[in-house]
Amino acid sequence: MRNTDILISGAGIGGTALAYWLRAAGFAVTVVERAPEPRPGGQTVDLRGAGRTVITRMGLMDRARALSVDQRGLAFVNGSGRIAARMPADSFGGEGIISEIEILRGDLARLLYDATVPEAEYLFDDTVTALDEDDDGVTVTFERAAPRRFGLVVGADGLHSAVRALAFGPERDCVRPLNVHTAWFTITEDLGLDGWMLMYNEPGGLVASARPGRLPGEIKAGLSFRSEPLTYDRRDVSAQQDLMARRFAGAGWEVPRLLKAMRTAPDFFLDSMGQVHLDHWSRGRAVLVGDAGYCATPLTGLGTSLALVGAYVLAGELASADGDHRIAFRKYDEVMRPYVSQAQELPPGGASGYAPSSALAIALRNLSMRAMNHWPMKNLLAAQFAKAGDIALPEYGRLAGAGGGAGDRG
Numbered sequence: 001m002r003n004t005d006i007l008i009s010g011a012g013i014g015g016t017a018l019a020y021w022l023r024a025a026g027f028a029v030t031v032v033e034r035a036p037e038p039r040p041g042g043q044t045v046d047l048r049g050a051g052r053t054v055i056t057r058m059g060l061m062d063r064a065r066a067l068s069v070d071q072r073g074l075a076f077v078n079g080s081g082r083i084a085a086r087m088p089a090d091s092f093g094g095e096g097i098i099s100e101i102e103i104l105r106g107d108l109a110r111l112l113y114d115a116t117v118p119e120a121e122y123l124f125d126d127t128v129t130a131l132d133e134d135d136d137g138v139t140v141t142f143e144r145a146a147p148r149r150f151g152l153v154v155g156a157d158g159l160h161s162a163v164r165a166l167a168f169g170p171e172r173d174c175v176r177p178l179n180v181h182t183a184w185f186t187i188t189e190d191l192g193l194d195g196w197m198l199m200y201n202e203p204g205g206l207v208a209s210a211r212p213g214r215l216p217g218e219i220k221a222g223l224s225f226r227s228e229p230l231t232y233d234r235r236d237v238s239a240q241q242d243l244m245a246r247r248f249a250g251a252g253w254e255v256p257r258l259l260k261a262m263r264t265a266p267d268f269f270l271d272s273m274g275q276v277h278l279d280h281w282s283r284g285r286a287v288l289v290g291d292a293g294y295c296a297t298p299l300t301g302l303g304t305s306l307a308l309v310g311a312y313v314l315a316g317e318l319a320s321a322d323g324d325h326r327i328a329f330r331k332y333d334e335v336m337r338p339y340v341s342q343a344q345e346l347p348p349g350g351a352s353g354y355a356p357s358s359a360l361a362i363a364l365r366n367l368s369m370r371a372m373n374h375w376p377m378k379n380l381l382a383a384q385f386a387k388a389g390d391i392a393l394p395e396y397g398r399l400a401g402a403g404g405g406a407g408d409r410g
Helices: 013-024 049-058 061-067 105-114 162-167 237-247 255-262 303-320 325-343 350-354 359-370 377-389
Strands: 005-009 028-033 044-046 073-077 083-088 102-104 121-124 128-134 137-142 148-150 152-155 175-187 196-202 206-212 219-226 269-276 286-288
Touching (some): 013 049, 013 105, 044 105, 049 061, 049 303, 061 102, 073 359, 162 286, 175 255, 206 255, 219 255, 237 255, 286 325
Parallel strands (some): 028 121, 073 196
Antiparallel strands (some): 128 137, 175 269
């Protein structure tokens, strides 16, 4: 690969982690991001398993811990707020549903972003609109910037990846919907969380949740519902909020307060849940990493680990391939495929366990969660959580020593 300039689409966790490792390997990196600046806040993500190992190899673990959100665990509540079942954060060695290290998505992405500048170039408020590949590289057309040449293009731009659409085809051919839609937003209501993430289910597949944020008084709220795929204007936030209000009209617990606070939330975001399944994660000089290539959905709790590990492995294989991206892409697939396949296996119950459709199903789910520390439920959950570390991370010589954080520990 004579042209060592690499374009990454997406400045989220996978994109910024990849930028870090590619720069460590000596590549010239440009990252294009649709948002006008690094996206702040967001919901908490789990730093667990092999993803934790990658952050440690970067030398960033101490700083990640300093940014972590203090949460006691997950508790399921009924309509009156009474706890029906709970899982403390220290369950399963700190690798349970709420892991030992929970960090806001925006905080982790910002940590990785800060570790890549000024070495990596960032183009904010822009996106890729066309790819024209030839034997020597790819001419990339942007929405705003002038066209440029790159040796490779990486899609790290999420479930609705622009790069994947251009290189692999329409979303309907790549994404398997779970028929669950979720809105996330930040509020400052006093819900008496006492450090717990509270989750409420109502018949009809409705889910409401609230968990502590990192800042005092900040709460990260979520509203989910089960439905066949929907069509809505992704730019019309008000219409999306109207949709949520209709779906949750008459729901119990703290849902009326959440709906009211939703209207003034600064970061409201609505999206569907779906898994990305592809036979190959590369096509020509384009390659995918993280949710763009193998989204597992938030139900698995493994999306962050997949993004961090995928970025590390892709960069390592590119650094080890003596300029032949075809070899690197093939090795990337070989190393990651077993890890991804396991991570995409949904936990017991899948979408039905997360959003039960009847009162009986809700009661049975709560009963199973109360039995989580006893056989056989304990073994089932332990197997799910263990997937985060079920990969032998290669040691890549050209990436060794990239992390400068002496004293940072996993």
